[in-house]
Ligand code: HEC
């Protein structure tokens with residue numbers, strides 16, 4: 001039903017649909033690529049028609065530069081679909097040559113995330129958008145101004161009335177954006193075929209050796225990168241030396257000195273699309289990251305910062321690092337990044 005409204009408001013959508021061959025593609029369709037055994041809440045496995053219509057509306061907002069003060073950027077300017085809804089640069093470009101303070105995180109499987117931002121500064125997914133809207137160098141369009149603007153755009157007035165039976169307001173705008181972001185599900189990697197579909201051919205021998213290393217006490221990777229998305233959702237110092245501009249990390253929020261330079265453990269899915277790595281994008285390749293751990297794991301202290309890494313007994317050989325890299329490559333979900341780059345056009 002919502003699709004029809006957009007089709008009236010947006011003849012371009014129909015055109016774009018043909019060019020991209022998206023046909024009846026809907027954000028909720030991503031779930032079709034995901035194994036029945038991968039743990040997902042039923043609200044995402046079988047979203048209701050109401051949830052689906054919110055996702056469509058949220059998708060439209062996510063890609064619309066009218067969400068920024070000067071119409072120059074949208075959420076998708078930094079959270080780019082082809083990079084698993086992250087960015088390919090250390091710091092993203094905001095408005096007027098400004099760059100973000102931290103590396104833009106990729107967005108997927110957000111239903112599992114308990115806190116948002118690399119320091120966990122935001123507790124609810126629906127509230128994350130507000131912070132980008134308020135940020136002068138990002139969207140620079142506080143929610144009340146945005147709502148006033150959306151109310152002057154007939155296609156949005158129609159769409160909000162269709163979905164929520166009311167005009168755009170702060171609640172419905174943030175809800176729609178949240179629903180869309182919850183539809184960004186990614187778990188169709190070769191590893192998932194192996195793990196959830198019992199397809200033993202999905203991993204090659206190097207990846208199997210790498211997986212064994214990953215889950216072994218020779219690396220202890222699993223002590224932080226665990227669970228279905230390879231993250232414990234907690235905050236740790238992973239032994240990185242401080243660079244020029246220190247980042248207080250989790251301590252910014254907890255006000256606890258013990259949390260200085262601790263960051264949320266990121267997922268290890270889709271790494272081939274999300275370089276560069278870490279909160280500041282300091283490492284350009286996976287091999288650089290693995291060499292960092294190879295240095296840091298046997299030692300406990302880097303530049304006076306004790307790390308939370310469990311101590312390991314030995315340094316890995318370069319062949320072992322290659323195997324670990326091969327395993328991580330099998331966590332890429334190439335279907336996820338192929339979804340239409342800008343579904344609004
Ligand atoms: C100028 C670039 C930029 C724009 C525009 C932008 N973001 Fe972000 N986004 C970031 C950065 C950088 C972070 C990480 C902030 C931090 O960790 O301190 C982030 C974090 C997030 C997170 C938390 C992800 C996580 O894993 O913790 C979500 C969700 C998010 N943004 C959604 C949005 C939405 C929705 C919009 C549009 C309303 C938006 N972003 C616009 C750069 C941007």
Ligand code: HEC
Pocket residue numbers: 118219220221222223224225235236237238263264265266267268271274276277278279280286289290293308309310324
């Ligand atoms: C003590 C917990 C801990 C352990 C053990 C650990 N990591 Fe991490 N890892 C983290 C944290 C925290 C970050 C994010 C740091 C930041 O943002 O600056 C991270 C980041 C990464 C990244 C970059 C991801 C990205 O998107 O930027 C990769 C890749 C990675 N770890 C792989 C590994 C591997 C492989 C191992 C085992 C050799 C390992 N980690 C062991 C906590 C840990």
